[in-house]
Amino acid sequence: MKKISSYYGSILIIGRSNVGKSTLLNTLIGKKVSIISHKINTTNYNIIGVYNKNSYQIEYIDTPGNIFYNNKSLDLFKKNKYNYIFFILDQNKWNYIEEKFVKILNKINIPIILIINKVDKINKKDILLPYISFLKQKIKFVYLFIISAKYKLYTDNINNIICKKLPKKKHYYPSNYITNQSKKFILKEIIRESIIKYVHQELPYSIKIQINYQKKLIKLPDTISIFLFIKNIRQKKIIIGKNAVIIKLIKYRSEKKIKFFFKKKININLWIKVK
Incomplete structure (x- = not known):
């Protein structure tokens, strides 16, 4: 009997508070495991959500929005265990908060995937091209997704593409595992x-x-x-x-x-x- 290969990867989700990290996590795994609120700093700890499909398993880790506001943020990357980092942006917002993220991200050797969220709130879509050009000058990234996590616009593409890029590796979690939360x-x-x-x-x-x-x-x-x-x-x-x-x-x-x-x-x- 031919042995079926398994694929596994771990992805860290980062971004400013209230950017939509928790909404995206829930959308990607199809379950509500992270609390959603319009108030900032709702998530105060790392929350794991696991996506399982056939031989593919993706571990998504939702982080607090204030994770980069202190000097301990580099501890996240010391083990370098992540296959990708999702850096989520709120429409075309950019200020000192994103600058702090970029300062750290440019020092690490982990592929960055940019996700522009809340595209449903952008009335004039022609602002996106100049914004993307601006991002290319700020940070090196391997993929770019433009989505609305709230309305699940274009989010299916994320899991589909990540699955194709996962390394052959034994699954870390059981197939019915969803989250690290009790x-x-x-x-x-x-x-x-x-x-x-x-x-x-x-x-x-x-x-x-x-x-x-x-x-x-x-x-x-x-x-x-x-x-x-x-x-x-x-x-x-x-x-x-x-x-x-x-x-x-x-x-x-x-x-x-x-x-x-x-x-x-x-x-x-x-x-x-x-x-």
Whole structure:
């Protein structure tokens, strides 16, 4: 019997805060594993998402937007284990933030792929050619993709091309592996994202979310109690909302997202406690 070759590669996703890294990660692997918000610095740690298709496996690593704002950023590249780096740009935005990224990227020996995101927001597409010429002077890159991660425009091309460039290598993860985040973590992120959607303040970032089911459970229970610990009564009133409208919206949206991700209908009970 002929042995089937396997292909594997690891890709680091970098870019300024709110550029669309998390949206792109979710789009590329077809699952929501990274929280999305219009507020900056929503992702505060590396999140891994794994794309599996037949004999191909791609490990995508979503990084915080502020990763290059300190002197430790070079630690990411010391092992040089990445096959490519995705440097994501927000339309034609460019200022000191991108300059900081470029200063580091020009020092490393890893192929750079530029991705111009949010092309749906560009009314005059003729600005792209001068912008691309500008980018060629700033940084050396091997590929350029112009996409809208939010609306999944031209994103299929990314996985297709990367798969063709992967080296022959044994897969690092099982074929059913999706993310390095635990079920509890994903549940918390879904709840927090729902809170962010309906509570337009800094409040969602100060809430401590606690889930009561055991960590070692393989299957999620049909009903889960989730506790939201907040600082004071004023915050409690904000989350509940007038006639409990806000908390009902948070519950409804969370259950919908949980069902989509885990392919199972789960009822959640939200409890708010002042701590």
